[in-house]
Amino acid sequence: MHREPLYTPRRDLVAKYPTYQDRRVARLPTLYWSIQKEDYAKDFPVILTTGRIVEYEGGGEETRSNAWLAQLAREMYIEINPADAADRGIRNGDKVEVLSPTGAKVFVKAMVTPRVAVGESFMPFHFAGVFEGKSLGPKYPEGTEPFVIGEAANTAMTYGYDVVTQIQETKATLCQIKKA
Amino acid sequence: MAVMKFLCDTKRCIECNGCVTACSNSNSEALVWGIQRRRVVTLKEGEPGEASISVACMHCTDAPCMAVCPANCFYRTDDGIVLHNKATCIGCGYCFYACPFGAPQFPQKTSFGSRGKMDKCTYCAGGPVPDFSKEEVELYGANRIAEGKLPLCAEMCSTKALLAGDAEVISSIYRQRVAARSNPNVIWGYDPQTAADFK
Numbered sequence: 461m462h463r464e465p466l467y468t469p470r471r472d473l474v475a476k477y478p479t480y481q482d483r484r485v486a487r488l489p490t491l492y493w494s495i496q497k498e499d500y501a502k503d504f505p506v507i508l509t510t511g512r513i514v515e516y517e518g519g520g521e522e523t524r525s526n527a528w529l530a531q532l533a534r535e536m537y538i539e540i541n542p543a544d545a546a547d548r549g550i551r552n553g554d555k556v557e558v559l560s561p562t563g564a565k566v567f568v569k570a571m572v573t574p575r576v577a578v579g580e581s582f583m584p585f586h587f588a589g590v591f592e593g594k595s596l597g598p599k600y601p602e603g604t605e606p607f608v609i610g611e612a613a614n615t616a617m618t619y620g621y622d623v624v625t626q627i628q629e630t631k632a633t634l635c636q637i638k639k640a
Numbered sequence: 641m642a643v644m645k646f647l648c649d650t651k652r653c654i655e656c657n658g659c660v661t662a663c664s665n666s667n668s669e670a671l672v673w674g675i676q677r678r679r680v681v682t683l684k685e686g687e688p689g690e691a692s693i694s695v696a697c698m699h700c701t702d703a704p705c706m707a708v709c710p711a712n713c714f715y716r717t718d719d720g721i722v723l724h725n726k727a728t729c730i731g732c733g734y735c736f737y738a739c740p741f742g743a744p745q746f747p748q749k750t751s752f753g754s755r756g757k758m759d760k761c762t763y764c765a766g767g768p769v770p771d772f773s774k775e776e777v778e779l780y781g782a783n784r785i786a787e788g789k790l791p792l793c794a795e796m797c798s799t800k801a802l803l804a805g806d807a808e809v810i811s812s813i814y815r816q817r818v819a820a821r822s823n824p825n826v827i828w829g830y831d832p833q834t835a836a837d838f839k
Binding site: 514515527528529531532573574575576607 | 655
């Protein structure tokens with residue numbers, strides 16, 4: 461059965477498909493309704509999801525350390541629909557700030573593309589090595605820094621856990637995008 | 641005599657960049673980071689009618705690069721493969737202006753903006769130096785043709801979109817595909833359209 465994500469712009473669907481009450485999963489207190497009952501969509505109107513790009517695998521640490529793959533995808537980005545980009549004065553290739561309802565923000569490049577619908581955005585989850593605009597490159601052991609580092613998409617993903625397996629929410633949240 | 645060509649079936653290309661990576665793999669000794677002899681170009685990205693095509697040197701029969709080169713560094717092999725001699729290349733860039741596919745690359749950045757020697761797809765056929773010599777590997781990359789193999793990009797293409805081989809053979813493969821798709825109007829991924837179609 462469908463349950464609406466904790467962070468959603470569809471309050472009508474929250475009424476129809478509410479999430480669980482806050483509960484303990486094993487010994488871990490886990491929040492559900494106390495997050496969903498707040499309407500974050502006014503300040504964070506854009507739906508954000510994450511996914512794969514063809515060049516990298518998983519967290520990307522191995523594939524970003526492979527020169528032949530790393531040269532094909534050198535920068536972390538967020539896909540934004542041209543309409544949303546125009547509202548925010550964002551042009552293709554601009555640096556943008558992606559703000560999450562949790563207070564986290566990531567600094568990435570904008571890819572303005574009709575591939576995502578109006579009101580939606582997408583980030584690839586293969587990047588790491590930059591945290592909220594600050595490079596973690598010097599923290600890698602000598603010689604192990606991948607060719608390409610970037611903001612981790614999951615920094616901007618939000619609270620939320622599966623009720624059975626406690627797998628974290630990485631696919632559906634809200635964000636606001638600003639020109640950086 | 642065979643005439644070796646590439647043909648990319650845009651109905652099959654899934655923009656996986658496998659050909660680009662295969663090329664980097666095959667010719668790694670001759671390439672520097674960030675230089676790709678082959679690339680995948682996607683048109684109408686995110687819109688209906690999106691199509692991708694893998695492009696490198698097309699080994700033209702009447703090659704414009706060969707026509708404009710002032711140093712005469714291009715030559716055509718018996719298999720119709722267009723190769724060039726890095727020893728005589730002067731890095732003028734005329735071939736880059738002439739090439740309709742953007743195949744010539746200029747990897748070296750030196751002072752006064754001089755380009756350095758041109759580098760392009762060799763159809764995995766090496767260069768004018770002895771086959772399999774250290775010099776050939778370092779300047780031109782692999783010589784799979786001399787091993788009796790096709791270029792690695794086409795060999796590795798997961799959807800068999802990128803075909804390499806004798807023009808007769810690959811065009812008959814492509815013709816069969818078009819016939820099976822029963823959509824003869826679609827060539828290179830496009831429905832031919834005029835401005836009136838967009839109204």
